[in-house]
Amino acid sequence: xxxxxxxxxxxxxxxxxxxxxxxxxxxxxxxxxxxxxxxxxxxxxxxxxxxxxxxxxxxxxxxxxxxxxxxxxxxxxxxxxxxxxxxxxxxxxxxxxxxxxxxxxxxxxxxxxxxxxxxxxxxxxxxxxxxxxxxxxxxxxxxxxxxxxxxxxxxxxxxxxxxxxxxxxxxxxxxxxxxxxxxxx
Amino acid sequence: xxxxxxxxxxxxxxxxxxxxxxxxxxxxxxxxxxxxxxxxxxxxxxxxxxxxxxxxxxxxxxxxxxxxxxxxxxxxxxxxxxxxxxxxxxxxxxxxxxxxxxxxxxxxxxxxxxxxxxxxxxxxxxxxxxxxxxxxxxxxxxxxxxxxxxxxxxxxxxxxxxxxx
Ligand SMILES: Cc1ncc(C[n+]2csc(CCOP(=O)(O)OP(=O)(O)O)c2C)c(N)n1
Ligand SMILES: [Mg+2]
Numbered sequence: 001x002x003x004x005x006x007x008x009x010x011x012x013x014x015x016x017x018x019x020x021x022x023x024x025x026x027x028x029x030x031x032x033x034x035x036x037x038x039x040x041x042x043x044x045x046x047x048x049x050x051x052x053x054x055x056x057x058x059x060x061x062x063x064x065x066x067x068x069x070x071x072x073x074x075x076x077x078x079x080x081x082x083x084x085x086x087x088x089x090x091x092x093x094x095x096x097x098x099x100x101x102x103x104x105x106x107x108x109x110x111x112x113x114x115x116x117x118x119x120x121x122x123x124x125x126x127x128x129x130x131x132x133x134x135x136x137x138x139x140x141x142x143x144x145x146x147x148x149x150x151x152x153x154x155x156x157x158x159x160x161x162x163x164x165x166x167x168x169x170x171x172x173x174x175x176x177x178x179x180x181x182x183x184x185x
Numbered sequence: 186x187x188x189x190x191x192x193x194x195x196x197x198x199x200x201x202x203x204x205x206x207x208x209x210x211x212x213x214x215x216x217x218x219x220x221x222x223x224x225x226x227x228x229x230x231x232x233x234x235x236x237x238x239x240x241x242x243x244x245x246x247x248x249x250x251x252x253x254x255x256x257x258x259x260x261x262x263x264x265x266x267x268x269x270x271x272x273x274x275x276x277x278x279x280x281x282x283x284x285x286x287x288x289x290x291x292x293x294x295x296x297x298x299x300x301x302x303x304x305x306x307x308x309x310x311x312x313x314x315x316x317x318x319x320x321x322x323x324x325x326x327x328x329x330x331x332x333x334x335x336x337x338x339x340x341x342x343x344x345x346x347x348x349x350x
Pocket of ligand 2: 071072098099101102110
């Protein structure tokens with residue numbers, strides 16, 4: 001499956017959840033397929049989508065919160081997985097689009113080709129983890145995890161598929177903040 | 186010396202209600218008080234930039250966050266401050282201990298102690314060096330900046346707070 005196909009499967013499953021996106025390709029793909037006010041597009045601060053998502057989740061315990069992360073981003077802030085496990089927000093689903101490369105900067109390999117990020121999450125204490133490799137598996141895996149008490153991690157193994165023509169997020173960072181906060185209410 | 190208890194009560198009275206950071210001995214009393222009180226939830230971070238992210242998320246979800254850290258963590262945070270807080274207008278109150286002030290400290294603190302103010306200035310991060318005389322005024326200034334969506338740092342020298350160990 002291509003990265004884009006993973007987004008095509010996930011996006012229709014979203015309802016009112018705040019979704020914090022990792023930088024690079026992740027933001028751009030999601031934005032271009034379907035822009036949502038509840039999407040936080042983190043265009044800089046590589047590695048911090050997970051901690052931002054954790055901050056939202058613990059502050060809004062009754063609101064299911066989703067992080068869409070990249071393997072390079074997760075590897076940069078692997079300690080945040082421990083923070084998530086320790087804070088244990090039941091309402092947090094951490095999705096990782098794992099293409100085993102830093103796709104946004106030219107497909108240099110990441111360590112996730114030899115390090116299983118779902119195993120890392122499991123061993124630090126995420127309550128549920130799942131790995132999918134086929135797009136047909138995404139919907140049921142997502143529904144299973146979103147219905148359980150987290151923190152959960154859904155690792156989606158994809159092939160690199162970034163099209164350089166995919167446009168950048170065209171909201172300003174300030175607009176992203178204000179619309180996200182408004183959507184969260 | 187200011188009592189950490191009084192300072193934590195002051196923070197609460199100003200509306201701060203979310204805390205994260207990485208410990209410094211100079212802030213140990215303050216962190217203990219925050220951590221012990223369920224009214225002032227303190228989320229330990231593994232590194233200072235992760236605390237910046239955590240505080241940013243909390244702010245987006247309606248909290249007023251405080252980040253407690255040693256100046257040695259400033260380098261880790263610069264990318265987060267410049268490519269998240271400053272451009273997204275996501276404020277945070279940073280309480281940063283100043284190790285290496287006046288060139289008197291363990292060797293690992295000397296260089297950062299000398300340059301931390303310049304680093305903050307260069308990054309466009311406003312700050313005050315707080316003292317017994319100006320801490321309330323500095324906190325009000327910080328609140329003003331936070332209302333404008335900007336992060337603000339209170340630099341705290343050795344001996345300002347009572348230590349908790
Ligand atoms: C601190 C920092 N280092 C490097 C970069 C350059 N950079 C932008 S996106 C990216 C790759 C992100 O990798 P991953 O999370 O796997 O997402 P992918 O691009 O594969 O979708 C890199 C290295 C950056 N933005 N910030
Ligand atoms: Mg990747």
